[in-house]
Amino acid sequence: MDIYLLLFLIIIFAGSIISYIYYLNDKTSQLNIIQKGICPSCKEPTIEMSDQRGAGCGPKLVTFECNSCGYENSFSINKGSCGV
Numbered sequence: 001m002d003i004y005l006l007l008f009l010i011i012i013f014a015g016s017i018i019s020y021i022y023y024l025n026d027k028t029s030q031l032n033i034i035q036k037g038i039c040p041s042c043k044e045p046t047i048e049m050s051d052q053r054g055a056g057c058g059p060k061l062v063t064f065e066c067n068s069c070g071y072e073n074s075f076s077i078n079k080g081s082c083g084v
């Protein structure tokens with residue numbers, strides 16, 4: 001394999017990992033804001049939980065919606081304890 005092609009693939013691979021980490025960090029900071037009841041988009045305290053999926057153990061998928069600007073986002077929240 002051409003060394004330059006290999007180098008190119010490594011750069012692409014590293015770049016996608018970095019953007020994925022940035023994406024996750026962004027999601028986490030948005031969730032932190034939402035859990036205070038504030039919309040990350042318009043900064044109004046009008047965020048509401050609109051949907052919640054997943055019962056029992058494991059992560060649950062929670063959807064939040066803003067009544068002011070229409071912001072909507074889903075988060076998978078890992079529950080700390082498993083009630084067995």
Ligand SMILES: [Zn+2]
Pocket residue numbers: 039040041042043044066067068069070071
């Ligand atoms: Zn909003």
